[in-house]
Amino acid sequence: QKEVEQDPGPLSVPEGAIVSLNCTYSNSAFQYFMWYRQYSRKGPELLMYTYSSGNKEDGRFTAQVDKSSKYISLFIRDSQPSDSATYLCAMIKNTGTASKLTFGTGTRLQVTL
């Protein structure tokens, strides 16, 4: 069983919809939680990161972490065609030193006009 599970999709939504992307994890040692966006034939780019449980908002994006359930979410409001990409969750078990990112498989999102 993988440490981080993510539904690969694809997920197709109309423009303007609210998108919910989720990951579950099995190791309670994960402390930092990230969401990366990866466009086709590009490298991943960091969208948001959160530490421990709670919410973090940045424009149309909200990241949510529930450590008690080992569940993280990324919400995208007013989705745009330019949001069409693969979204990868990633986690780190400790910080202070360069630490290993453990990625989910990624969810492919398509926002249609």
Next chain:
Amino acid sequence: EAGVVQSPRYKIIEKKQPVAFWCNPISGHNTLYWYLQNLGQGPELLIRYENEEAVDDSQLPKDRFSAERLKGVDSTLKIQPAELGDSAVYLCASSAKAGTSGSNEQFFGPGTRLTVL
């Protein structure tokens, strides 16, 4: 500021041939990572460098893969000989020295897409 640079972007080789990938990290970033990304999967760490020292190479298949980071800047990842199963995207990433950012953000290059025939 330039991002992480990788070359070549695409490489097609016959099996059993050698291949090398090059990475130039963001200026001033001491930590460099090589990742392997298979189709439909997330990146998996192959090796991490702190300056010129490989501090985590536990996932690197050392029978055929090797890497170096001379002078603690550019890095090269080599496969010899390549196998059909090595077809994937090889990503390089870099991050600032530990402790300078709370998330220790890793910045990724565009990757090298390898096809082994």
